[in-house]
Amino acid sequence: MKGMVFTEFLELVERTWSPALVDELVESCDLPSGGAYTSVGTYDHREMVSLVVALSARTGQPPDDVLQWFGRGLFGSLAGSYPRFVDGHADAFSMLAGIEAVIHVEVRKLYPDAELPVFKISRPDAQTLVLDYRSPRCLDALAHGLIDACVERFGGGVHVQRVPLGPTHADGSRFTLVLQ
Ligand code: HEM
Missing domain, CATH: 3.90.1520.10 (H-NOX domain)
Incomplete structure:
Protein backbone atom coordinates (compact mmCIF):
# COMPACT_ATOMS: atom_id res chain seq x y z
CA MET A 1 0.00 0.00 0.00
CA LYS A 2 1.36 3.41 -0.99
CA GLY A 3 2.68 5.63 1.78
CA MET A 4 0.30 8.43 0.76
CA VAL A 5 -2.61 6.32 2.05
CA PHE A 6 -0.90 6.04 5.46
CA THR A 7 0.10 9.70 5.66
CA GLU A 8 -3.50 10.71 4.83
CA PHE A 9 -4.83 8.37 7.51
CA LEU A 10 -2.53 9.75 10.20
CA GLU A 11 -3.25 13.34 9.14
CA LEU A 12 -6.98 12.73 9.39
CA VAL A 13 -6.60 11.21 12.85
CA GLU A 14 -4.51 14.20 13.89
CA ARG A 15 -7.08 16.70 12.55
CA THR A 16 -10.10 14.83 13.91
CA TRP A 17 -8.63 13.88 17.30
CA SER A 18 -5.07 14.90 18.18
CA PRO A 19 -1.36 14.47 17.43
CA ALA A 20 -1.15 12.55 20.72
CA LEU A 21 -3.57 9.93 19.41
CA VAL A 22 -1.40 9.48 16.28
CA ASP A 23 1.63 8.76 18.49
CA GLU A 24 -0.41 6.41 20.65
CA LEU A 25 -1.68 4.42 17.64
CA VAL A 26 1.76 4.12 16.07
CA GLU A 27 3.35 3.03 19.35
CA SER A 28 0.65 0.49 20.18
CA CYS A 29 0.75 -1.21 16.76
CA ASP A 30 4.36 -2.42 16.70
CA LEU A 31 4.59 -1.59 12.99
CA PRO A 32 7.45 -3.05 10.88
CA SER A 33 7.90 0.42 9.29
CA GLY A 34 7.98 2.10 12.70
CA GLY A 35 5.18 4.38 11.45
CA ALA A 36 7.58 6.63 9.53
CA TYR A 37 5.77 6.76 6.18
CA THR A 38 6.83 8.68 3.09
CA SER A 39 4.19 9.33 0.46
CA VAL A 40 6.15 7.56 -2.32
CA GLY A 41 7.16 4.55 -0.20
CA THR A 42 5.29 1.24 -0.23
CA TYR A 43 4.28 -0.60 2.95
CA ASP A 44 2.48 -3.75 3.96
CA HIS A 45 -1.26 -3.05 3.85
CA ARG A 46 -1.61 -5.04 7.11
CA GLU A 47 -0.07 -2.01 8.84
CA MET A 48 -3.20 -0.09 7.81
CA VAL A 49 -5.38 -2.87 9.18
CA SER A 50 -3.49 -2.65 12.51
CA LEU A 51 -3.92 1.14 12.66
CA VAL A 52 -7.63 0.89 11.88
CA VAL A 53 -8.15 -1.78 14.55
CA ALA A 54 -6.21 0.33 17.08
CA LEU A 55 -8.30 3.43 16.29
CA SER A 56 -11.44 1.33 16.52
CA ALA A 57 -10.43 0.13 20.02
CA ARG A 58 -9.89 3.73 21.17
CA THR A 59 -13.01 5.29 19.63
CA GLY A 60 -15.44 2.40 20.19
CA GLN A 61 -16.44 2.47 16.49
CA PRO A 62 -16.36 -0.89 14.67
CA PRO A 63 -13.32 -1.27 12.32
CA ASP A 64 -15.65 -1.27 9.30
CA ASP A 65 -17.01 2.16 10.32
CA VAL A 66 -13.48 3.50 10.91
CA LEU A 67 -12.42 2.36 7.42
CA GLN A 68 -15.53 3.90 5.85
CA TRP A 69 -14.85 7.17 7.70
CA PHE A 70 -11.29 7.08 6.40
CA GLY A 71 -12.51 6.43 2.83
CA ARG A 72 -14.62 9.61 2.97
CA GLY A 73 -11.62 11.65 4.12
CA LEU A 74 -9.30 9.99 1.61
CA PHE A 75 -11.57 10.96 -1.27
CA GLY A 76 -11.20 14.63 -0.29
CA SER A 77 -7.43 14.47 -0.38
CA LEU A 78 -7.24 12.37 -3.59
CA ALA A 79 -9.64 14.77 -5.32
CA GLY A 80 -7.54 17.69 -4.05
CA SER A 81 -4.28 16.17 -5.31
CA TYR A 82 -5.70 14.91 -8.62
CA PRO A 83 -8.48 17.34 -9.62
CA ARG A 84 -8.37 16.14 -13.22
CA PHE A 85 -10.08 12.90 -12.19
C1 HEM B 1 -9.28 11.02 -7.48
C2 HEM B 1 -9.55 9.75 -7.69
C3 HEM B 1 -8.72 8.58 -7.19
C4 HEM B 1 -7.36 8.40 -7.16
C5 HEM B 1 -6.28 9.40 -7.60
C6 HEM B 1 -7.11 7.09 -6.58
C7 HEM B 1 -5.86 6.55 -6.32
C8 HEM B 1 -5.62 5.46 -5.56
C9 HEM B 1 -4.34 5.11 -4.98
C10 HEM B 1 -3.03 5.89 -5.17
C11 HEM B 1 -4.52 3.99 -4.23
C12 HEM B 1 -3.48 3.29 -3.36
C13 HEM B 1 -2.80 2.16 -4.02
C14 HEM B 1 -1.86 1.48 -3.04
O1 HEM B 1 -2.14 1.53 -1.85
O2 HEM B 1 -0.83 0.92 -3.45
C15 HEM B 1 -5.91 3.62 -4.35
C16 HEM B 1 -6.48 2.54 -3.73
C17 HEM B 1 -7.82 2.30 -3.72
N1 HEM B 1 -8.79 2.94 -4.46
FE1 HEM B 1 -8.54 4.60 -5.58
N2 HEM B 1 -8.31 6.48 -6.31
C18 HEM B 1 -9.31 7.36 -6.65
C19 HEM B 1 -10.64 7.19 -6.50
C20 HEM B 1 -11.22 6.05 -6.00
C21 HEM B 1 -12.65 5.85 -5.87
C22 HEM B 1 -13.75 6.86 -6.24
C23 HEM B 1 -12.82 4.60 -5.37
C24 HEM B 1 -14.11 3.88 -5.09
C25 HEM B 1 -14.91 3.53 -6.06
C26 HEM B 1 -11.50 4.02 -5.15
C27 HEM B 1 -11.23 2.80 -4.59
C28 HEM B 1 -10.01 2.40 -4.10
C29 HEM B 1 -9.80 1.36 -3.10
C30 HEM B 1 -10.90 0.56 -2.43
C31 HEM B 1 -8.42 1.29 -2.86
C32 HEM B 1 -7.67 0.38 -1.85
C33 HEM B 1 -6.90 -0.75 -2.45
C34 HEM B 1 -7.69 -2.05 -2.48
O3 HEM B 1 -8.91 -2.06 -2.17
O4 HEM B 1 -7.11 -3.09 -2.80
N3 HEM B 1 -10.55 4.92 -5.58
N4 HEM B 1 -6.56 4.53 -5.17
Whole structure:
Protein backbone atom coordinates (compact mmCIF):
# COMPACT_ATOMS: atom_id res chain seq x y z
CA MET A 1 0.00 0.00 0.00
CA LYS A 2 1.36 3.41 -0.99
CA GLY A 3 2.68 5.63 1.78
CA MET A 4 0.30 8.43 0.76
CA VAL A 5 -2.61 6.32 2.05
CA PHE A 6 -0.90 6.04 5.46
CA THR A 7 0.10 9.70 5.66
CA GLU A 8 -3.50 10.71 4.83
CA PHE A 9 -4.83 8.37 7.51
CA LEU A 10 -2.53 9.75 10.20
CA GLU A 11 -3.25 13.34 9.14
CA LEU A 12 -6.98 12.73 9.39
CA VAL A 13 -6.60 11.21 12.85
CA GLU A 14 -4.51 14.20 13.89
CA ARG A 15 -7.08 16.70 12.55
CA THR A 16 -10.10 14.83 13.91
CA TRP A 17 -8.63 13.88 17.30
CA SER A 18 -5.07 14.90 18.18
CA PRO A 19 -1.36 14.47 17.43
CA ALA A 20 -1.15 12.55 20.72
CA LEU A 21 -3.57 9.93 19.41
CA VAL A 22 -1.40 9.48 16.28
CA ASP A 23 1.63 8.76 18.49
CA GLU A 24 -0.41 6.41 20.65
CA LEU A 25 -1.68 4.42 17.64
CA VAL A 26 1.76 4.12 16.07
CA GLU A 27 3.35 3.03 19.35
CA SER A 28 0.65 0.49 20.18
CA CYS A 29 0.75 -1.21 16.76
CA ASP A 30 4.36 -2.42 16.70
CA LEU A 31 4.59 -1.59 12.99
CA PRO A 32 7.45 -3.05 10.88
CA SER A 33 7.90 0.42 9.29
CA GLY A 34 7.98 2.10 12.70
CA GLY A 35 5.18 4.38 11.45
CA ALA A 36 7.58 6.63 9.53
CA TYR A 37 5.77 6.76 6.18
CA THR A 38 6.83 8.68 3.09
CA SER A 39 4.19 9.33 0.46
CA VAL A 40 6.15 7.56 -2.32
CA GLY A 41 7.16 4.55 -0.20
CA THR A 42 5.29 1.24 -0.23
CA TYR A 43 4.28 -0.60 2.95
CA ASP A 44 2.48 -3.75 3.96
CA HIS A 45 -1.26 -3.05 3.85
CA ARG A 46 -1.61 -5.04 7.11
CA GLU A 47 -0.07 -2.01 8.84
CA MET A 48 -3.20 -0.09 7.81
CA VAL A 49 -5.38 -2.87 9.18
CA SER A 50 -3.49 -2.65 12.51
CA LEU A 51 -3.92 1.14 12.66
CA VAL A 52 -7.63 0.89 11.88
CA VAL A 53 -8.15 -1.78 14.55
CA ALA A 54 -6.21 0.33 17.08
CA LEU A 55 -8.30 3.43 16.29
CA SER A 56 -11.44 1.33 16.52
CA ALA A 57 -10.43 0.13 20.02
CA ARG A 58 -9.89 3.73 21.17
CA THR A 59 -13.01 5.29 19.63
CA GLY A 60 -15.44 2.40 20.19
CA GLN A 61 -16.44 2.47 16.49
CA PRO A 62 -16.36 -0.89 14.67
CA PRO A 63 -13.32 -1.27 12.32
CA ASP A 64 -15.65 -1.27 9.30
CA ASP A 65 -17.01 2.16 10.32
CA VAL A 66 -13.48 3.50 10.91
CA LEU A 67 -12.42 2.36 7.42
CA GLN A 68 -15.53 3.90 5.85
CA TRP A 69 -14.85 7.17 7.70
CA PHE A 70 -11.29 7.08 6.40
CA GLY A 71 -12.51 6.43 2.83
CA ARG A 72 -14.62 9.61 2.97
CA GLY A 73 -11.62 11.65 4.12
CA LEU A 74 -9.30 9.99 1.61
CA PHE A 75 -11.57 10.96 -1.27
CA GLY A 76 -11.20 14.63 -0.29
CA SER A 77 -7.43 14.47 -0.38
CA LEU A 78 -7.24 12.37 -3.59
CA ALA A 79 -9.64 14.77 -5.32
CA GLY A 80 -7.54 17.69 -4.05
CA SER A 81 -4.28 16.17 -5.31
CA TYR A 82 -5.70 14.91 -8.62
CA PRO A 83 -8.48 17.34 -9.62
CA ARG A 84 -8.37 16.14 -13.22
CA PHE A 85 -10.08 12.90 -12.19
CA VAL A 86 -13.03 14.86 -10.77
CA ASP A 87 -13.29 17.95 -12.98
CA GLY A 88 -15.21 17.56 -16.19
CA HIS A 89 -17.62 14.98 -14.80
CA ALA A 90 -21.26 16.03 -14.67
CA ASP A 91 -22.17 13.61 -11.91
CA ALA A 92 -20.94 10.82 -9.63
CA PHE A 93 -22.07 8.06 -12.04
CA SER A 94 -19.86 9.50 -14.77
CA MET A 95 -16.81 9.62 -12.49
CA LEU A 96 -17.36 6.24 -10.82
CA ALA A 97 -18.06 4.46 -14.14
CA GLY A 98 -14.44 5.27 -15.07
CA ILE A 99 -12.80 4.18 -11.83
CA GLU A 100 -11.39 0.98 -13.32
CA ALA A 101 -10.78 1.90 -16.97
CA VAL A 102 -9.65 5.52 -16.50
CA ILE A 103 -8.75 6.62 -12.96
CA HIS A 104 -6.93 3.59 -11.61
CA VAL A 105 -5.29 3.05 -15.03
CA GLU A 106 -3.75 6.52 -14.67
CA VAL A 107 -2.87 5.80 -11.04
CA ARG A 108 -1.03 2.66 -12.19
CA LYS A 109 1.06 4.79 -14.59
CA LEU A 110 1.97 7.21 -11.79
CA TYR A 111 2.64 4.46 -9.23
CA PRO A 112 3.54 1.17 -10.97
CA ASP A 113 3.67 -0.62 -7.60
CA ALA A 114 0.22 0.55 -6.43
CA GLU A 115 -1.98 -2.25 -5.08
CA LEU A 116 -5.33 -1.55 -6.65
CA PRO A 117 -8.66 -3.33 -6.38
CA VAL A 118 -10.69 -4.60 -9.33
CA PHE A 119 -14.08 -3.04 -10.05
CA LYS A 120 -16.52 -4.64 -12.49
CA ILE A 121 -18.88 -1.92 -13.60
CA SER A 122 -22.37 -2.27 -15.04
CA ARG A 123 -25.24 0.09 -15.78
CA PRO A 124 -28.43 -2.03 -15.69
CA ASP A 125 -30.61 1.03 -16.34
CA ALA A 126 -30.38 4.83 -16.41
CA GLN A 127 -31.05 5.09 -12.66
CA THR A 128 -28.59 2.43 -11.52
CA LEU A 129 -24.81 1.93 -11.45
CA VAL A 130 -23.37 -1.31 -10.08
CA LEU A 131 -19.75 -1.63 -8.91
CA ASP A 132 -18.50 -5.10 -7.98
CA TYR A 133 -15.43 -4.66 -5.79
CA ARG A 134 -12.80 -7.38 -5.40
CA SER A 135 -9.40 -7.14 -3.74
CA PRO A 136 -7.17 -9.50 -1.76
CA ARG A 137 -6.91 -6.64 0.76
CA CYS A 138 -10.66 -6.73 1.48
CA LEU A 139 -11.01 -2.97 1.88
CA ASP A 140 -14.72 -2.90 0.94
CA ALA A 141 -15.47 -0.39 3.67
CA LEU A 142 -12.76 1.94 2.36
CA ALA A 143 -14.37 1.72 -1.09
CA HIS A 144 -17.74 2.47 0.52
CA GLY A 145 -16.42 5.68 2.09
CA LEU A 146 -14.77 6.75 -1.18
CA ILE A 147 -18.04 6.14 -3.07
CA ASP A 148 -20.10 8.03 -0.44
CA ALA A 149 -17.77 11.02 -0.62
CA CYS A 150 -17.82 10.98 -4.42
CA VAL A 151 -21.64 11.03 -4.37
CA GLU A 152 -21.62 13.93 -1.89
CA ARG A 153 -19.08 15.81 -3.97
CA PHE A 154 -21.57 15.84 -6.86
CA GLY A 155 -24.48 16.98 -4.68
CA GLY A 156 -25.85 13.71 -3.28
CA GLY A 157 -29.18 12.28 -4.45
CA VAL A 158 -27.84 8.73 -4.87
CA HIS A 159 -28.64 5.81 -2.56
CA VAL A 160 -25.63 3.51 -1.98
CA GLN A 161 -26.14 -0.10 -0.89
CA ARG A 162 -23.34 -2.61 -0.15
CA VAL A 163 -23.94 -6.37 -0.14
CA PRO A 164 -21.36 -9.21 0.05
CA LEU A 165 -20.64 -11.06 -3.22
CA GLY A 166 -20.15 -14.39 -1.44
CA PRO A 167 -19.77 -16.14 1.91
CA THR A 168 -16.26 -14.88 2.68
CA HIS A 169 -14.92 -11.34 2.91
CA ALA A 170 -12.45 -12.18 0.11
CA ASP A 171 -15.38 -12.61 -2.32
CA GLY A 172 -15.80 -8.83 -2.38
CA SER A 173 -18.84 -6.60 -2.28
CA ARG A 174 -21.44 -5.25 -4.68
CA PHE A 175 -22.23 -1.55 -4.49
CA THR A 176 -25.57 -0.68 -6.04
CA LEU A 177 -26.04 3.04 -6.59
CA VAL A 178 -29.55 4.24 -7.38
CA LEU A 179 -30.49 7.80 -8.37
CA GLN A 180 -33.14 9.14 -5.97
C1 HEM B 1 -9.28 11.02 -7.48
C2 HEM B 1 -9.55 9.75 -7.69
C3 HEM B 1 -8.72 8.58 -7.19
C4 HEM B 1 -7.36 8.40 -7.16
C5 HEM B 1 -6.28 9.40 -7.60
C6 HEM B 1 -7.11 7.09 -6.58
C7 HEM B 1 -5.86 6.55 -6.32
C8 HEM B 1 -5.62 5.46 -5.56
C9 HEM B 1 -4.34 5.11 -4.98
C10 HEM B 1 -3.03 5.89 -5.17
C11 HEM B 1 -4.52 3.99 -4.23
C12 HEM B 1 -3.48 3.29 -3.36
C13 HEM B 1 -2.80 2.16 -4.02
C14 HEM B 1 -1.86 1.48 -3.04
O1 HEM B 1 -2.14 1.53 -1.85
O2 HEM B 1 -0.83 0.92 -3.45
C15 HEM B 1 -5.91 3.62 -4.35
C16 HEM B 1 -6.48 2.54 -3.73
C17 HEM B 1 -7.82 2.30 -3.72
N1 HEM B 1 -8.79 2.94 -4.46
FE1 HEM B 1 -8.54 4.60 -5.58
N2 HEM B 1 -8.31 6.48 -6.31
C18 HEM B 1 -9.31 7.36 -6.65
C19 HEM B 1 -10.64 7.19 -6.50
C20 HEM B 1 -11.22 6.05 -6.00
C21 HEM B 1 -12.65 5.85 -5.87
C22 HEM B 1 -13.75 6.86 -6.24
C23 HEM B 1 -12.82 4.60 -5.37
C24 HEM B 1 -14.11 3.88 -5.09
C25 HEM B 1 -14.91 3.53 -6.06
C26 HEM B 1 -11.50 4.02 -5.15
C27 HEM B 1 -11.23 2.80 -4.59
C28 HEM B 1 -10.01 2.40 -4.10
C29 HEM B 1 -9.80 1.36 -3.10
C30 HEM B 1 -10.90 0.56 -2.43
C31 HEM B 1 -8.42 1.29 -2.86
C32 HEM B 1 -7.67 0.38 -1.85
C33 HEM B 1 -6.90 -0.75 -2.45
C34 HEM B 1 -7.69 -2.05 -2.48
O3 HEM B 1 -8.91 -2.06 -2.17
O4 HEM B 1 -7.11 -3.09 -2.80
N3 HEM B 1 -10.55 4.92 -5.58
N4 HEM B 1 -6.56 4.53 -5.17
